[in-house]
Every structure is written in structure tokens, then in C-alpha cells.
Amino acid sequence: RSLIQTIGRAARNVSGEVHMYADRITDSMKQAIDETDRRRAKQIAFNEEHGIDPKPLRKKIADILDQVYREADDTESVEIGGSGRNSSRGRRAQGEPGRAVSTGVFEGRDTATMPRAELADLIKDLTAQMMAAARDLQFELAARIRDEVADLKKELRGMDAAGLK
Incomplete structure (x- = not known):
């Protein structure tokens, strides 16, 4: 669950990336990656349906x-x-x-x-x-x-x- 939260935090940034370092992919890592992919696909579909082009917030x-x-x-x-x-x-x-x-x-x-x-x-x-x-x-x-x-x-x-x- 904390992996999903951490990955989700990075995903809020338009160019956010998550780098995981491990000897092998654990079950929790696999679940977090799968959940992130599912959420990303859902968000992309929503954006396309509503004509949304994500842009970073730039506040001077x-x-x-x-x-x-x-x-x-x-x-x-x-x-x-x-x-x-x-x-x-x-x-x-x-x-x-x-x-x-x-x-x-x-x-x-x-x-x-x-x-x-x-x-x-x-x-x-x-x-x-x-x-x-x-x-x-x-x-x-x-x-x-x-x-x-x-x-x-x-x-x-x-x-x-x-x-x-």
C-alpha cells in the first residue's frame, strides 16, 4: 500500500518517474506496478474522452x-x-x-x-x-x-x- 502511495505521489508530477532498485521484483512491487498501470490507463482514457491535455502548474x-x-x-x-x-x-x-x-x-x-x-x-x-x-x-x-x-x-x-x- 505504501508503494502505491509513493508511486502515486510521483505520478502527480507530469514528468514524474519512480525508480525501484531491487534484486528481484517482489509481489508487493508487482501489485504496485500493476495498480499504477491500471490507474494510468484509466486516467489517459478519461483525459482523451474529455479532451484534457495535462500541463504542469507553474506558479511564479x-x-x-x-x-x-x-x-x-x-x-x-x-x-x-x-x-x-x-x-x-x-x-x-x-x-x-x-x-x-x-x-x-x-x-x-x-x-x-x-x-x-x-x-x-x-x-x-x-x-x-x-x-x-x-x-x-x-x-x-x-x-x-x-x-x-x-x-x-x-x-x-x-x-x-x-x-x-
Whole structure:
């Protein structure tokens, strides 16, 4: 089963190949090869039937960075008022300066009961971490942080709409 999963992962790449090294082909290798051939034939038939020509996904680094910068701009546009505006000044994110830290910043904390100012500070801190991750070309980390920030902004906007502080 793990052979099939590994081979399947490689098959997702348009030019993906799997090289197996062994003295002999075992039963599990034979089953994995047969299953891969069966799935490939099924996929090719589907593609031909629907006129699909598989092409690799090419996403430019500039496109990814653009998404990160848009999210950072949105953070600035979120009305961050009250004591939360200056309370994070002079405070550094944990970890090496200018480097991204783990996304588990608010794990275990109940953001639903968090005061507005604290939530705003958390959004600012996570946005800084997202930018640092993007600068370090850690795009998966930046994307995870971006998603967390978007959820927190939604919560913050909900608090504003409800008139909560």
C-alpha cells in the first residue's frame, strides 16, 4: 500500500518517474506496478474522452509574494484601534529577529473570548511572521499564516460589526 502511495505521489508530477532498485521484483512491487498501470490507463482514457491535455502548474514566486503583500495591506486596512494600536510596539515576535516563527502562535488560546485589542495585536504579529516567511521563501508557512490571519480578521470584523471591544 505504501508503494502505491509513493508511486502515486510521483505520478502527480507530469514528468514524474519512480525508480525501484531491487534484486528481484517482489509481489508487493508487482501489485504496485500493476495498480499504477491500471490507474494510468484509466486516467489517459478519461483525459482523451474529455479532451484534457495535462500541463504542469507553474506558479511564479512573484504571484505568491503578491498574495502575501495583499494580505499584509489588508491587515493595515483593518481598523485597529484602542489600546491595541500601540501595545505591541517594541515587542518582538518570538524566535530569531526577521525570521518566521511557527504558526502555532495562538494554538490553545480561545480567540472567541480574546479582547479586541489583543486580537488586533495577534493579527499584526502574525502578519509580520507571514512577511518574514515570504522573505525567507518559506511559502507553505506563509500560506498557512495567511489563512490564519484571514480567519482572525473575519473574527475582528465580526466584533466590529457587533460593537464589541
